[in-house]
Structure formats: structure tokens, C-alpha cells
Amino acid sequence: xxxxxxxxxxxxxxxxxxxxxxxxxxxxxxxxxxxxxxxxxxxxxxxxxxxxxxxxxxxxxxxxxxxxxxxxxxxxxxxxxxxxxxxxxxxxxxxxxxxxxxxxxxxxxxxxxxxxxxxxxxxxxxxxxxxxxxxxxxxxxxxxxxxxxxxxxxxxxxxxxxxxxxxxxxxxxxxxxxxxxxxxxxxxxxxxxxxxxxxxxxxxxxxxxxxxxxxxxxxxxxxxxxxxxxxxxxxxxxxxxxxxxxxxxxxxxxxxxxxxxxxxxxxxxxxxxxxxxxxxxxxxxxxxxxxxxxxxxxxxxxxxxxxxxxxxxxxxxxxxxxxxxxxxxxxxxxxxxxxxxxxxxxxxxxxxxxxxxxxxxxxxxxxxxxxxxx
Numbered sequence: 001x002x003x004x005x006x007x008x009x010x011x012x013x014x015x016x017x018x019x020x021x022x023x024x025x026x027x028x029x030x031x032x033x034x035x036x037x038x039x040x041x042x043x044x045x046x047x048x049x050x051x052x053x054x055x056x057x058x059x060x061x062x063x064x065x066x067x068x069x070x071x072x073x074x075x076x077x078x079x080x081x082x083x084x085x086x087x088x089x090x091x092x093x094x095x096x097x098x099x100x101x102x103x104x105x106x107x108x109x110x111x112x113x114x115x116x117x118x119x120x121x122x123x124x125x126x127x128x129x130x131x132x133x134x135x136x137x138x139x140x141x142x143x144x145x146x147x148x149x150x151x152x153x154x155x156x157x158x159x160x161x162x163x164x165x166x167x168x169x170x171x172x173x174x175x176x177x178x179x180x181x182x183x184x185x186x187x188x189x190x191x192x193x194x195x196x197x198x199x200x201x202x203x204x205x206x207x208x209x210x211x212x213x214x215x216x217x218x219x220x221x222x223x224x225x226x227x228x229x230x231x232x233x234x235x236x237x238x239x240x241x242x243x244x245x246x247x248x249x250x251x252x253x254x255x256x257x258x259x260x261x262x263x264x265x266x267x268x269x270x271x272x273x274x275x276x277x278x279x280x281x282x283x284x285x286x287x288x289x290x291x292x293x294x295x296x297x298x299x300x301x302x303x304x305x306x307x308x309x310x311x312x313x314x315x316x317x318x319x320x321x322x323x324x325x326x327x328x329x330x331x332x333x334x335x336x337x338x339x340x341x342x343x344x345x346x347x348x349x350x351x352x353x354x355x356x357x358x359x360x361x362x363x364x365x366x367x368x369x370x371x372x373x374x
Contacts, residue, residue: 015048018049021049025049030042050107051107051110054109054169070098071100074160076105076108077160078095078157078160079095079153080172082153082196083114084114086195087114088114092114092153093105109170109171110169110170111171127142131143148189148192151188151191154192155195155197158184160172230263233267236263246260297324301323302320305322308323350367350368
């Protein structure tokens with residue numbers, strides 16, 4: 001199967017170990033490895049086998065007529081170590097100034113390429129895209145990023161030149177972080193040096209010791225400051241009870257206002273408590289009675305007049321005059337209005353006369369049953 005075609009097997013199956021692929025290929029051939037890992041392409045299997053041999057320290061001689069590597073050994077070394085210093089294999093390739101695939105460079109040494117996080121990759125892609133679109137700030141930031149990568153590559157190249165013998169597989173060897181290495185990298189970018197060799201930042205160059213300055217002698221006649229001491233808690237409580245201010249207490253005892261205030265805050269008496277004022281009395285609610293003016297009938301009286309005219313068959317004017325006379329003689333003051341939502345009480349004149357006679361102490365008149373039907 002071609003390496004460029006997506007397969008669901010690649011997404012759900014685990015990638016085989018490089019050492020196992022190398023053993024299968026060397027013992028049984030590439031066809032056996034392709035049959036066992038059918039979801040992998042021939043190029044992927046060859047890369048894994050090469051990486052497995054490098055991890056085992058088995059460096060096979062270059063085949064006669066084989067395709068040589070597209071970059072030199074020193075460029076590959078700079079790309080690998082710069083990639084580990086920058087945390088990205090792609091940035092290491094750019095730092096070395098070469099244009100090759102980092103997979104082959106790292107697999108030859110049996111190494112796993114360092115990869116940045118998806119978040120960092122998204123930020124770098126957005127920055128590069130904005131720079132291609134002509135954004136001035138993004139262009140400046142991208143050029144600064146490339147310049148730093150080139151500076152890291154220059155530091156790695158200068159450091160690897162100090163080690164004549166390098167292992168055939170694995171990571172390359174740097175010289176020890178000592179004063180000699182710092183002297184060799186003196187002309188390099190300090191930020192790039194710190195990124196590749198963090199230990200060199202701790203090696204500081206020797207500086208001349210500052211000239212010792214003798215302190216002036218202490219005069220014997222110099223007055224020593226008076227020892228300042230806060231008053232006891234009982235004294236502070238008594239002073240605040242008298243209503244004295246914090247500034248007055250501080251002046252009396254020779255201490256700062258802040259010290260007195262902080263001590264009073266611990267005692268919870270920094271602010272004098274004002275006397276609690278009594279709440280204002282609630283207004284008294286007086287019930288007002290609606291008394292109609294003289295000569296004017298209320299709505300209830302008019303209702304009684306209408307009912308009287310309907311029941312007795314008299315004219316409305318006669319009924320109104322009868323009710324007006326009844327109100328003037330029997331009920332000089334209007335009673336309390338009924339609660340909201342309840343109809344006004346209605347009584348027949350005969351029943352009204354009966355109650356009035358009961359209130360006046362007179363003989364009670366006779367009542368009929370129809371007098372109760374209002």
C-alpha cells in the first residue's frame with residue numbers, strides 16, 4: 001500500500017517498534033515484513049528498519065550505486081542537535097540551512113524527531129501565514145524567529161567542531177560546558193548560546209572585587225533614639241473610651257500613628273462606636289370614615305332608593321326623597337364602608353325602622369316576612 005494513501009488501519013493500529021521491524025527485515029526479508037504489517041508502505045517499513053539498526057548500533061556500509069544523502073554529515077548533525085535545542089525537527093532543519101526531510105536524517109541515527117505541541121504548531125502556522133499575507137508585525141516576528149534559528153545552528157556547528165570523534169548512532173556529543181567552551185562561543189548570540197548550553201549561563205566571568213569602603217566611626221556623643229513602645233492594652237482601651245484620637249495617643253507615647261492604628265485594629269477599637277439611634281416611630285394609621293356631605297346621598301343610599309322604587313312601584317323622585325329623609329333622621333353619620341369586593345348591605349325601610357326603634361328604646365313595630373326580602 002502506498003504511504004501517501006490514508007488507511008483506517010494506520011489510525012487504529014499501533015506502529016511497530018523499529019527494532020522489531022529491523023529484525024524481521026534482516027532475518028526474513030522485506031516481503032515478510034510487508035506481509036506482517038500490510039497497512040504500512042514499503043518506504044515506512046524501510047525507514048523503521050533503518051532506525052532499528054541505528055538504535056542497535058549496527059551501521060550498514062553504503063551500498064554500491066546507492067543514492068547518497070542530500071546533505072553533508074555536519075549539516076545533518078547540526079540539524080539534529082538544533083532540532084533538540086529548539087524542540088522541533090523542522091526548525092532544526094531550517095537552522096542547519098538544508099532542505100531535506102527530517103525523517104531520514106533522524107532515522108539514520110536511530111532517533112525520534114522532536115515535535116512541538118499542536119498549540120505551538122498552530123501559533124507558528126498562523127504567524128507564517130500572516131507574514132506571507134504582508135502583515136508588517138508578523139513579518140518582523142517571523143524574520144526574528146528565523147534569525148534565532150540560524151543563530152542556534154551557528155552555535156551548534158561551532159560546538160560540534162570542537163569534538164573530532166562522534167558516535168555512529170544516537171545523539172551527537174558536545175564538549176563539556178566549561179570556560180573553554182564559553183570562550184569559543186564568545187562571538188555567538190548570547191540567547192542562542194543559552195538555548196543550546198543552559199549551563200554556560202551559570203558560568204560568570206571573574207570580576208574584580210569592589211574596593212572595601214570603611215564605615216565612618218560612630219560618634220560617642222551621638223544621641224541614641226528613644227526606645228518606642230506601645231502602651232498596654234488597658235491604657236489604649238481607657239484612652240479610646242475617653243474619646244481621644246489616634247494621633248494624640250501616638251504623640252503622647254512617641255510612636256507612629258500607623259503602629260497605634262494597627263494595634264487598635266487588632267483590638268477592634270480603631271473606630272469609636274457611635275451611639276445607636278432609636279429607629280423612627282412608625283406612622284400611626286388612622287382609619288378615616290367616608291361621611292357624605294349634607295344633602296348628598298351615597299352610592300348605597302341611591303341603590304336603596306332604586307330598589308325601593310322598584311319594589312313599591314313609586315316614582316324615583318319619591319323614593320329618593322324618602323331615602324334622603326331617612327338618612328337625615330335615622331342615619332346622620334354614614335357607617336363604615338364594606339370591605340373591597342363585598343356589595344353594600346341593603347335593608348327594607350320597615351326593617352330599618354325596627355332597628356332604629358330598638359336603638360331609641362321605643363316600642364318595636366310589627367314586621368312581615370316580605371320586609372326581610374331585600
